[in-house]
Amino acid sequence: MSNDSSRLIAFIILSGIILFAYNLLFPVKPKQIQQTSEEKTAVTATQTLKSTPESLKITPLNKETKISNPEEKFYEIENDLVKIKFSTIGAVIKSYELKKYSDSKEENKKTNLELIPNKTSNTYMALYSQEFNINNDEWNYAGTEKNNENTKIIFKYNKIKGIEIIKEFILSNNSYLINLNIAFNNKTKNPVLLKDMQLSWGPNIHFLPADVNKYKDSFYQYNKICYPLKNNSIKQYQINLNAKQDKIVFIDILPDWVVLKDLYFMASFIFKNKNDIKNVFYKESAAGFTYLTANLKDIVLEPMSSDTIKIDSYIGPQEYKRLKKFKMEEIIDLGWFRFLGVWMFYAMDFLFKITKNYGWAIILLTLIVRLILWIPSQHSYKQMKDTQSKMKIINPRMETLKKIYKDDPQKLNEEMLKLYKEYKINPLGGCLPMLLQLPIFIALYQTLISMVELKGASFIWWLKDLSRPDPLYILPVFMGVTMIIQQKMSQTTTMSTGSMAQQNILMYGMPVFLTIMAFSWPSGLLLYWGMSNVLAIAQQIIVNKTK
Template identity: 35%
Template sequence: MDKRTLIAVLLSILVLMIFQFMYTPSQAPVVSENKTAESTPNVNKEPEKIDLNIAQKSNEKSFKPDVFEVSTDYVSISFDKNSGDVYSAAILKYRNKDIGKVVFKDGEKNYLSIDNLNYDKVEYNLEKGKDNTIVNFNCFVGDVVITKSYRISNKKYLIDYYLKISNTGDKTVKLPLTITIGPDFGEGFEKSKYAFEGPIIFDGKKVYKERPDKVKKDVVVNKPLWIGYTTKYFLFSTATNFEKGFIKKYKDSAIVGGEINYILNPRETKQLKLALFTGPKEYKLLKSSGYKFEKSINFGIFSFLAIPMLLLLNMFYSFLHNYGVAIILLTIIIKIVTYPLTLKSMTSMKKMQLIQPEIQKIREKFKGDPQKMNAAMMELYKKYGVNPMGGCLPMLIQIPIFFALYKALLVSIELKGSPFFGWITDLSMKDPYYITPILMGITMFIQQKMTPQAGDPTQQKLFMFMPIIFTFLFLNFPSGLVIYWLTNNILTIIQQYFINKKTV
């Protein structure tokens, strides 16, 4: 293996080792130090009369939840009787799997709320139908009536949420609504250092996100499509025509919110529709919502490859009914597709190994004359038909494919709770007995021994540590990822065997 190939492999190792840290979100660039979610937005034309009684108020009352629940096969939503806001939201089922108790809640405030209004009176009623349940709240603030209507389907994670705002008085009213989510995850969510967890905003082009404990300045985003709170596998979000979105510090955590300004003339009514999603971050499910909630899944810089691979994996699962076997089949197909590149790379490295003695002679002969050394090297490469970059470039081309699949498996909720066989009962969790990582290390060692080695003894010693490094690196990785890498190693060993036999 020549020096360029060595550098490529070492860079690949370095990338893999830091890959888990690549997805820690950076500070969002749009920051406002003076404006918060509770500042009254400017409007082009002030109304002649403003009822100050319903302009923003400080919340003088301490929070005392009085809740009732509405449950379906998919979710259970707890509503606060005193405000008509969502106190908590539990996800009950994902593909008939036992996902445990997964609840978005805070405990000290409603999880989804309109924060800047105190109501004089709140009335509510339920309408239960065969396919859905409708929960209506009438919230009275002076001459303004805010009707909150939730249409909860028995067969969906998506809830239609309608706000109807009516000015029953004879004064023009300016009403700024601040809708917030958070400030915490809730309970039952497994922590992950490989995936972002926290408040998130999408404006149609870019995702803005901040870890709750890292928020120092308010993050402000113009006209977001949706706002939400995300964990590795689950999302709580709402989409509507927000004028502004924000992420700001709240106690020891953070909240995410959206603002909308209303000016209502006497006897005027306006209505707003929001889409409220509480559910698993399954790509196809999120995309089908029509609100681009799928942008909450971070597939990395190779998403254009990762998403098709995930869809292909799900297609295999549809008839194999085992994600472990589906991963193996997908790895085999990828190996077949990339075989021409692998063949070219391995053949080139084999040829480079065969001419190593002559390369060494040239280096010794022209030790003090780099120009003559390079010229002699090129003549040698030409004589044996060897491309010195032949072993490096095909390998570099395959790296995006491998990392795309790596990322797809890392963030895929489909693997959560999915067994393979025997002791591997959850492909999203690490191998409890570390059998597959150790086998992966052994196959990597075998693969290394079969791969043409560089003539430099120092380089060979350096490569001896690769299987050890990778084994320890993969010990706590999800077992689905380890199975992919183990399968890839086994297939590479088979390929290398036949290539070595062919080029002897």
Template identity: 30%
Template structure:
């Protein structure tokens, strides 16, 4: 009986988790086409110009002028960026080492600006003397150059009023997904100037056909402040109210499955404000500085890093504190981080993420063997007591109070804990759930092949072989445990459970199904070993 309860517990947990994932997902995606990144140079489309609602407003701001702009390119070995000379916004970001579709030539694009869908990184200077206060400036772009240290650099220049010169310098280091953005303001006047940096990410609040399957993961804005290290602020939140948080340090980001873009200012001793805006169907999450003074006859420099790329924890942690939390491991993150570290360690040995999952499963199940043994031993003891419990029920009839007292005395005399089969199971669940998040969130598994027909561990099994094997292993595990159920309905439910769970798992990423299948095989092996030992004690 305890074995069946355990299986039901696992099944109900899986179903509940799926329902929770569905509830947590903000919007059902509606595909929108993504065209190829614009070539260079190209005139920026007039209907794509930022409106006055697209940037944080200061006194005296007015809509953008109609001066024409064009697009320029900045690239390194990881990224190809398209920059609009109006505002110096990054309106295209192609990830060179990530295919949109496995085996395809087309590269994955994050930032894009197309009819019906926007995803762009904007930045500038506002405030009384900011270059973006009256309208978005149209910069003069130099040719992208390669510096002596290998960095790729693009310099944008704008001549403001009274001889004030604004420069926006974008730098990409080799092998990095970080765009260092530096604003240089040269003030030739006899009066100090006041400017404020802003960096924001604008994204249409539905999912395009980007080649990324979300599997119910969160898509939308997040931010970090002194008081909130990692906080989601979804598209509905942006629509309902404008975010406004003051902080000393922080960042803002836009998440989707496996990938992230984030602004992280690098301003010493300058307070920041985290904010959100709604612009038509586009949501904006941004961060701006308090006023910075540019001295008379002097200059000032304001710097921020823009990350645009995969959710690589080491790379994210190097950009800003707590930015690695955008790899969302849920409330069991402390267990998930250890398991991910272990998974990476195993991958370094076998050089195959599928075999690394198999080895991780073996290690996890091996470490939990004492709990598993305690669980099955307790279940065996409970089965051994069934004849005595039946005798008590026959003798005491429907007297529930006496029956309860007699059962507790019997458990005490026989040294059996009726909850002994459940408690080890409950201790195992945090590990199983934490591992689920690891396999769900790890970009390393995206389009990662295993063997034979499994070419992408982040996608479902194309031939449903693993779900069938999983269901078969679950059925065999059931058969190892003699049923004590007498209710025909309960018996039918238990018989159908492997089939039901197999259908559920048919749509899970194959890496997850691989874990559960191997886990079942290990569990069956452990059961056979444990039952062999119990037989010698007369408990089987």
């Protein structure tokens, strides 16, 4: 293989890695879901109902006097994972704290991670009605019940004459799942129709648009909407952080669930009975504010009867094993080679159970991956070493051919190929094993970026959070230095001055470029990359010592 061919192949492989990294850093926005003919401009958009008998309608006369300034009170429930604060205004969630996670970068100032980004709003798990102002009015706290399986908090609304609405939030032990039961009781002697009701979450999850630039890491993903299609694939819509106008998009199917998420955290509606809802839509407001809403079914209550709507919500981290129970694990982005990414996750989970530390789990997983790739890597290194030895022999003849055919590139290539064939040099001989390694590298790369389990996971004294960049830049520099050493060991020494200069640019320029980019990469990823380079160097030393 000629020096020019060696450089070209190396450049193609390394360029592929750079393009892959670039696509991760600056992903192309997913194609927006085509809006249906139902799309409207008001967040309270609902389907028009067929006319109903006048006797079934609740008239304004049935509403009691509106309270202008209702008193707001707060009540909390919690388990080992979350602490939830509720408000009596609208019976909504005011605070949702994750006990195992933190947004603070300072060890001595760590607090629970808050998933409600706008605490001044009464719009998280809010029940709306176009007929009654139930979301901005005071509900009665009806008590908290706790047993060995869950904790239940109950709110009641009795300000519609003869109608009682009850919201029950049931938090399971050791879980991020909330069961919401909304009961409607007709205490009158007449049939009643309740219509144009909605259940909503928003704006956003974890961060508001103004907070993103202050707190995001380099791989942070702004809010997305996800839901399953009938073919078991996942539809995703990336919310536009710089949206200039409001937009409402109806989901064109009745999904089993719908999710509002960022890179690590999510809120969801899980529909236990699809007959409880008419449709689902999301509102993308100007400047990136996002609301997720389900239009609830119309309820006809016979005299002295009741009906209940049941909707579950998983609100918390995107932990693979927990989401798998609800068939929502596909929302975690494990990249192009998802099946390998799933294997990587389970391997990481198994190694963490042994080591009790994700840093050591990453190192052990890197070692396992290098052992799996040992044979193809060994073949690649030996092929390259054999090629370099033969290149030293034919280099004088190559220089002669370049002088003879300097004005005829086509003839020069023909003579070069004859020379390769004579010495049994395969220009691509060492490349195939390297290409076979790329899917594993990409899968592990994407898994380490997407694992919420790494958030807040510490390793050694200066690495307090493997999901964040290295604060001292030790790992990026370590990765860059080991890349230079690795390329230096495989450098061909029998080159012309011009060729040597070009190879030096490639050898030093690429690691320096990636090192600068890596200053903002998660330290868990850099720990893997640096250790992988060290093991590759060790393998190359072994190959170089063999005859």
